[in-house]
Amino acid sequence: xxxxAWLALGATAGxxxxxxxxxxxxDRALSIALAALLLGDVVEPSRALxxxxxxxxxxxxxxxxxxxxxxxxxxxxxxxxxxxxxxxxVRLAQLRLMFPVxxxxxxxxxxxxxxxxxxxxxxxxxxxxxxxxxxxxxxxxATILGGMCTLIGTxxxxxxxxxxxxxxxxxxxxxxxxxxxxxxxxxxxxVMILLATVLLPRRDERGLPLADPREFTAELVVxxxxxLVGKRLRDVSAPGLRSFAPVEIQRDGGVxxxxxxxxxxxxxxxxxxxxxxxxxxAMHRLAGLAAADARRxxxxxxxxxxxxxxxxxxxxxxxxxxxxxxxFRRHYGAAVIAVARDGRRVxxxxxxxxxxxxxxxxxxxxxxxxxxxxxxGTDLILVTAHDAPAVHARWHAPFSLAVLAAxxxxxxxxxxxxxxxxxxxxxxxxxxxxxxxxxxxxEIDGRVMLAIVAAIGLGAALEDTGAAHAIAxxxxxxxxxxxxxxxxxxxxxxxxxxxxxxxNAAAVLMVPIALSAAIGLHVSPIPFVAVVMxxxxxxxxxxxxxxxxxxxxxxxxxxxxxFVRAGTPVSLAVAAVTIALAPYVFxx
Numbered sequence: 001x002x003x004x005a006w007l008a009l010g011a012t013a014g015x016x017x018x019x020x021x022x023x024x025x026x027d028r029a030l031s032i033a034l035a036a037l038l039l040g041d042v043v044e045p046s047r048a049l050x051x052x053x054x055x056x057x058x059x060x061x062x063x064x065x066x067x068x069x070x071x072x073x074x075x076x077x078x079x080x081x082x083x084x085x086x087x088x089x090v091r092l093a094q095l096r097l098m099f100p101v102x103x104x105x106x107x108x109x110x111x112x113x114x115x116x117x118x119x120x121x122x123x124x125x126x127x128x129x130x131x132x133x134x135x136x137x138x139x140x141x142a143t144i145l146g147g148m149c150t151l152i153g154t155x156x157x158x159x160x161x162x163x164x165x166x167x168x169x170x171x172x173x174x175x176x177x178x179x180x181x182x183x184x185x186x187x188x189x190x191v192m193i194l195l196a197t198v199l200l201p202r203r204d205e206r207g208l209p210l211a212d213p214r215e216f217t218a219e220l221v222v223x224x225x226x227x228l229v230g231k232r233l234r235d236v237s238a239p240g241l242r243s244f245a246p247v248e249i250q251r252d253g254g255v256x257x258x259x260x261x262x263x264x265x266x267x268x269x270x271x272x273x274x275x276x277x278x279x280x281x282a283m284h285r286l287a288g289l290a291a292a293d294a295r296r297x298x299x300x301x302x303x304x305x306x307x308x309x310x311x312x313x314x315x316x317x318x319x320x321x322x323x324x325x326x327x328f329r330r331h332y333g334a335a336v337i338a339v340a341r342d343g344r345r346v347x348x349x350x351x352x353x354x355x356x357x358x359x360x361x362x363x364x365x366x367x368x369x370x371x372x373x374x375x376x377g378t379d380l381i382l383v384t385a386h387d388a389p390a391v392h393a394r395w396h397a398p399f400s401l402a403v404l405a406a407x408x409x410x411x412x413x414x415x416x417x418x419x420x421x422x423x424x425x426x427x428x429x430x431x432x433x434x435x436x437x438x439x440x441x442x443e444i445d446g447r448v449m450l451a452i453v454a455a456i457g458l459g460a461a462l463e464d465t466g467a468a469h470a471i472a473x474x475x476x477x478x479x480x481x482x483x484x485x486x487x488x489x490x491x492x493x494x495x496x497x498x499x500x501x502x503x504n505a506a507a508v509l510m511v512p513i514a515l516s517a518a519i520g521l522h523v524s525p526i527p528f529v530a531v532v533m534x535x536x537x538x539x540x541x542x543x544x545x546x547x548x549x550x551x552x553x554x555x556x557x558x559x560x561x562x563f564v565r566a567g568t569p570v571s572l573a574v575a576a577v578t579i580a581l582a583p584y585v586f587x588x
Contacts, residue, residue: 004042005467011037012458019501026502027447030454043461051456055419056162060155061444062422067109068443069429073396076116088128094138094196098189102146106153110143114548115381133203136556137566140548145188148181148537156507156536163511164529174412179585180530187573199566203557224267226288234261238282246271247335247365257367258335309383311551312360316379323354334366340554361554383555396434403428455508463512472516483523483588488579490514494535499542507536527586534578540567
């Protein structure tokens with residue numbers, strides 16, 4: 001390999017290591033790597049930015065909006081009546097859960113499916129004595145397995161299809177990959193269901209990290225005639241106190257949840273704080289504050305405002321921000337009482353400096369309308385059971401389902417391309433006001449799109465510099481010129497990469513390598529591309545490779561090793577079926 005190839009390989013490897021080992025966000029790591037190659041004149045700007053003109057990328061953006069319309073219309077709610085049957089049998093519950101959810105995920109983005117089902121599924125399981133930990137990993141795995149089965153089931157398939165077209169290989173139809181994806185998905189689901197009671201932990205609600213929010217709270221009362229009466233919250237300070245920010249103020253029988261910094265204190269206000277012990281001691285020393293009475297002591301309740309448990313979703317704009325800088329309160333009008341990650345609660349002393357990441361479970365103090373505002377969001381996924389009223393017209397649900405069916409039918413019959421079908425569906429949903437323009441602007445995840453575009457640019461650099469060809473030659477050499485064995489090596493390389501980083505990045509980076517391997521063996525590239533599609537989505541062994549795994553991580557009370565134990569047999573089953581069938585479904 002020449003110098004440019006080594007530089008391209010080094011930049012890509014550096015991005016992957018930064019994501020896997022240091023937890024750097026995919027959009028940041030991949031963009032920095034691509035920028036370095038551009039500045040070093042290793043890749044042409046037109047090639048580095050080719051992702052912006054890729055039809056697969058554009059289709060992914062449109063399908064974000066289609067999924068948002070279906071979700072906001074309430075069309076997924078009837079699915080709960082099918083899935084949540086009255087049973088206490090764990091295997092039956094998992095069976096009735098995984099297959100319908102897998103079918104849904106073949107046509108909808110996985111994230112909203114999990115976001116909609118997660119709170120109700122956890123409540124349903126608890127009411128029947130089934131621990132959330134026995135249901136939530138199966139929920140995530142079902143969406144991943146179902147997404148493998150159609151072209152629109154996951155953004156990964158669309159991106160690989162777009163790269164196929166860029167290389168002159170045409171497009172897959174909607175159900176082309178189903179011939180390989182459906183057998184692999186069925187195998188994965190059956191392994192999960194049959195071995196679930198052995199592979200999954202049993203952790204009930206009492207063992208979850210945010211089960212007892214009261215230990216994070218302290219109550220102080222504003223003394224009448226004291227120096228704090230009439231003062232704004234932001235003007236109160238004391239030595240050793242970083243900020244004076246109560247999570248609620250109890251005043252005249254009412255509650256001001258997550259009060260703004262400009263709120264003025266009144267005599268008799270009871271201030272409820274979520275703070276480390278040092279800050280509480282500092283507040284006790286403030287003139288004009290006294291310990292509140294114990295009228296609620298021992299009743300086991302939390303603060304009087306609404307307590308909401310939520311998961312930080314992949315589209316939260318505050319990812320990377322500190323809990324203590326006030327950004328969460330300003331953006332959502334809610335105060336963070338507690339945070340959990342990796343199944344463990346963050347110590348109170350470290351709460352203020354904690355940086356928010358996807359998959360964190362947060363306990364919030366919010367107003368009573370908070371649940372209704374965020375019922376259909378994917379920036380915050382509500383975990384606590386709530387009865388927020390529907391905010392959509394009744395006809396929106398059947399209309400959005402009809403639009404989804406028309407989009408799928410038009411693409412499946414080859415009447416229009418997948419991009420045109422998705423564009424038509426988006427226009428219909430916007431025109432009928434199922435989703436507003438304001439919502440549309442928020443639903444397209446800019447960070448995900450940037451990561452995809454940057455990954456395509458890095459893939460182009462690997463291809464143009466010859467690095468992809470060199471890696472492929474190494475795989476062919478290891479495979480002993482056997483297309484079947486090389487196919488297995490391509491699958492393994494893709495599956496390992498997707499467990500360490502993200503499915504989209506793994507797929508985009510492996511496509512040039514897979515194509516080069518097929519060319520080196522003088523065989524059809526289609527089975528290699530199909531294997532990359534499946535392997536890139538087959539992220540079961542770690543919680544970081546796929547966003548739905550992160551979404552269920554905290555609410556299920558899981559540990560990292562829980563995914564290793566549960567995901568390894570599923571991953572092996574999917575790999576075995578895929579590698580065995582691919583050459584028959586898509587001949588060399």
